[in-house]
Amino acid sequence: MSPSLPSAGRRRIDHALVFAALGDETRLALIAKLAGGEPRSISQLTAGSKLTRQAITKHLRVLESAGVVRGVREGRESLFELDPRPIAGLRQYLESVSKQWDEALGRLKALVER
Amino acid sequence: MNDRIEKRIEIKAPVSRVWRAITDYREFGEWFRVRLEGPFVEGQVSSGMITYPGYEYVKWEARVQKMEPEKMFSFTWGHVKAFDKETYSGDYSNAPTTLVEFRLEATKDGTLLTLTESGFEQLPADFRDEAFRRNDGGWSEQMKNIESHVAKSS
Numbered sequence: 001m002s003p004s005l006p007s008a009g010r011r012r013i014d015h016a017l018v019f020a021a022l023g024d025e026t027r028l029a030l031i032a033k034l035a036g037g038e039p040r041s042i043s044q045l046t047a048g049s050k051l052t053r054q055a056i057t058k059h060l061r062v063l064e065s066a067g068v069v070r071g072v073r074e075g076r077e078s079l080f081e082l083d084p085r086p087i088a089g090l091r092q093y094l095e096s097v098s099k100q101w102d103e104a105l106g107r108l109k110a111l112v113e114r
Numbered sequence: 115m116n117d118r119i120e121k122r123i124e125i126k127a128p129v130s131r132v133w134r135a136i137t138d139y140r141e142f143g144e145w146f147r148v149r150l151e152g153p154f155v156e157g158q159v160s161s162g163m164i165t166y167p168g169y170e171y172v173k174w175e176a177r178v179q180k181m182e183p184e185k186m187f188s189f190t191w192g193h194v195k196a197f198d199k200e201t202y203s204g205d206y207s208n209a210p211t212t213l214v215e216f217r218l219e220a221t222k223d224g225t226l227l228t229l230t231e232s233g234f235e236q237l238p239a240d241f242r243d244e245a246f247r248r249n250d251g252g253w254s255e256q257m258k259n260i261e262s263h264v265a266k267s268s
Contacts, residue, residue: 019117019235094234098119101229105123107145108227112127112135 018086021066026051027059031068031082039072039079118232126224133184136216148174156181160189173204179213188215193237210236 046056063069135141139150150162164172176191192209212233219226
């Protein structure tokens with residue numbers, strides 16, 4: 001992964017899709033497998049799972065349409081890799097809002113308890 | 115990953131006291147750091163200016179949704195992308211909104227206050243880019259963050 005990723009990042013990515021894509025255990029497990037940064041084949045991603053290759057492919061398509069994962073071709077093989085940006089961006093924004101609430105509620109507590 | 119924020123805090127004060135601190139616009143302004151123009155009224159827009167040092171040019175704008183005395187107070191508010199002084203517009207008319215809810219419950223020692231903010235899935239994708247411009251952690255760092263985040267929430 002390099003900071004100069006191609007234009008895929010400019011695609012409009014819908015937060016609702018990203019959240020929906022992440023709201024599933026199988027897909028979270030797939031993301032965890034891809035989080036090392038190495039592209040993986042469907043066979044590699046199916047290995048160790050109780051699900052069929054077909055089912056895994058379907059989940060990968062959901063992740064792909066949310067922009068969380070993208071397909072890359074390597075020879076005849078189709079591989080999948082993680083695009084960290086949609087998840088990391090959301091996470092960061094939520095964290096900054098969350099931190100602001102912690103501070104504000106801390107001041108509220110101090111105000112009423114004094 | 116959660117699309118909402120939830121905070122629960124125990125406050126050593128009666129529910130009536132906490133209710134006042136949340137719904138009296140002057141008291142709210144004191145801890146939230148905003149100078150509001152007038153009282154909160156159900157269904158109406160509340161406006162004012164942020165008093166947080168360094169952000170005094172930022173406008174506060176929210177629409178009060180519900181006020182159930184000593185139980186629940188909620189409002190929706192808009193999120194704008196940039197708070198940098200140069201790019202801040204103060205125009206919330208098309209801003210995506212989230213819902214903020216305060217719930218109060220009496221406990222043995224005082225009040226349990228639960229705050230939730232939901233609806234982040236309404237935010238457009240460019241929030242992501244904005245967050246990234248401010249981030250200098252690099253991609254490998256982000257990968258690690260995602261890994262641990264996914265591990266936590268799965």
